[in-house]
Amino acid sequence: MSKNAVPESLNEEYYQISSDILESFSKYRPPLDIFRFKEDVARIETYYRAGGRLSKEQVEELAELTREGLIFVSRRDHPVYVKHISYQLDLVLVDKNLKEREIADIFIQALTMRLENFMEQPVRALLERLREDVMVLCEYVWNDVHRIRALTRRLHTEHTLAHHSVNCGVMGTALFIRLYADDFNRGAMQRKLFENAVMGLFLHDLGMSKIPVFLRDKTQALSRDEQSKLLSHPGTGYEMLGKLDLKDRPVEQCVMEHHERLDGSGYPQKLKGKDISPLGRLCAVVDSYCAMVTNRPYAPAKEPAQAANELAEDAKHYDSRIARLLQSLIVTGK
Structure with missing residues (x-):
């Protein structure tokens, strides 16, 4: 009928x-x-x-x-349906019967699965599968930037490398949209720039995939050699980008600059102020925030508002405008 x-x-x-x-x-x-x-x-x-x-x-x-x-x-059967579509993520773009919160569940599960597989074995074939899913997310959000809100309400609460990468990708995308709201509203945002920035936010901690799990999660004080290995992960990630033939500048900025600080106290290049790219400054705020709000072996999670407030008050290390945008995002959820 x-x-x-x-x-x-x-x-x-x-x-x-x-x-x-x-x-x-x-x-x-x-x-x-x-x-x-x-x-x-x-x-x-x-x-x-x-x-x-x-x-x-x-x-x-x-x-x-x-x-x-x-x-x-x-x-x-929502869990079964989510699992099924997470393996074929582009289906969310054609299924008109899913609710926004259900689509958000699917994205979080799919991207987590892809990042777990890729971080465990960072090879080009798995990178391409991850990239395909990130591009589906970009398409979904590009058509309505407000859709990112539902994903920000579904962040992982327990810290793993994949969980942290998903959280940073989602929160970073939401913050990027806020930072460049005028460009999005005027239709002036370049699609390629948006896609590369989102890819970089999900991959910023790529170099950590080469750091042993026991060292990443160690609760005791690190030795000098162990600390040196951890501090090397941005450079390691940058080298991996070359081997993976992923040379887009926004991705490189996220990987290399997410631990730089405005006063030059960060690493690996000890960049200061405006020598750090806007995307690098954004990624620094997001990386710190997402670490603070998850339970880690060596530190319990902080409340989102508390974490955002601390970053907004730390103008010595973090871009105040970006940190305040994060603070507003956490408070309003919009």
Whole structure:
């Protein structure tokens, strides 16, 4: 019949899936329960149970019913659905039935998975998969910059390298949009600059992938050699960018400058003031903030407002304008 025959109230309990989503499932063994809307009685009934197998006739019928807008999956299966789409992230751009908070869940899970795989084995093939997913995020946010808000509410609370990278990528993107709000509003922001900046924010700690986990998470005082290894990670990351053929300047700035400080007390180059790029200054604020608000082996998490306030008050080390923008973002959530 028609999609208009389906009650709007169903969307509170079910996803109405599209043909694109159906085609992404295993043809004969979809990973979750599937429901059909029966127009003659105006109610949902089970069409397929996960673990079963569809016949050839059912596969053809299911495709037709989906085109008619009569096939749904339960929101109770949200974790299964999120996991499925996280492996094919571009599906979020075609699924019009997902809510913004559900899409945010999918992005966080997908990007975390990609970064875990890449940081464990930083090779070009895994970098390309990560880049594809970051570009999907850029496309999603580019079409409506306010969409980043839902992601900022879903930051990881426990510190790992991948978790920190996701948190910094998300918060950094939100802060970048705020910093250049006038350019976004006037349509003057260059798409390529935006994409490279977001990529750099997710990859800023690339060099840490070469630091042993026991050293990254050590709770005792570091020896001089251990401290030297940790301090080398921006330079290591920069060398890795060359080997990965990732030479975009915004990415390099995030990797090399996120530990530089305005008074020259940072590392590795001890840059001062305006010698640090705007993106480097932004990444420094975001990197410190995201470290402060997660539980680490050597330090408990601080409240977001407290962490943002401390950074805003530290004009000696951090760009005051950027830190105040972060402070405002944390307070308003916008």
